[in-house]
Amino acid sequence: MSSRKAVSILLTRDPDSTEVYLVQRSPSLKFFGGYYAFPGGKLDDEGDSIELRHAVSFDHDSRRNLVAAAREILEETGVLLSHGQSPIPDDRLRTYRQQLLACEINFAAMLNYEQHFIDASDFHPLCKIITPEFSSLRYETQFYWAKIPAGSHPEIVKGELIDGRFLLAEDALAKWRHGELLIVPPVTMMLRELAGRSVLKFAPLVNDIAESYLRGKIHRVYFTPGIQMVSLKTRTLPPATHTNTYLVGESDLYVIDPAPSELEE
Secondary structure, eight states: OOEEEEEEEEESSSSSEEEEEEEETTTTTTTTTTTOOSSSOOOOOOGGGGGGEOOOOOOOHHHHHHHHHHHHHHHOOOOOOOSSOOOOOHHHHHHHHHHHHTTTSSSSHHHHHHOOOEEEEEEEEEEEOOOTTTTOOEEEEEEEEEEOOTTOOOOOOOOEEOOOOOOOHHHHHHHHHHSSSOBBBHHHHHHHHHSSSOHHHHHHHHHHHHHHHTTOOOOOEEEEEEEEEEEOOOOSTTOOOOOEEEEEEEOEEEESSSSSSOOOO
């Protein structure tokens, strides 16, 4: 099954802090409805007409990733990461955001009209994660870290998102462990690595984990604290291809395998 391409952005106000901005997805959404995640979304093809500066690579995929990251931050939080001779006034930016959300204008047209460009150095690549193959809906997501400009304040427009808040990684994990927040598994993994560290120190660690996923290592999928889902290929009933095994516990582990295969002699 092919995967859809997407971006997700870890937004911070201070790179020396563990505080990040999390958004809550509407419960009506098919993919992780009701869960908290980083801002982000799918790619489109409008990137080729936008001026892009200081990129390590100007290939088509890199352009699409960076443009999608800047567009999704604006649509989902109201924060604009672009540059020009003069800033866009707040009232006009709010109008643009409403038009973008209503699909009345595209991001490229807005930037070109305002003579703004995207500076690739505002977006720091963290890692790439592909949804495990057992999922019926798969995404190949490029994660970035970006710093919110001074004076900017994220704000949620209710629709696909219903909440947004700054939380320290440690506090977000504590709320998750107490059942106060649902957090998508990739973000849970990143928050665990970020806790007690700065973003700059955590970045290489999370990239190593993501690289291990691409090499075939089992994803750290925790929908509930202390219960890791491990989906393994088995000879199960079609069209299913995997069986969900669970590792339960923190220090002492219990393996729950609901459907072990019996090999024929």
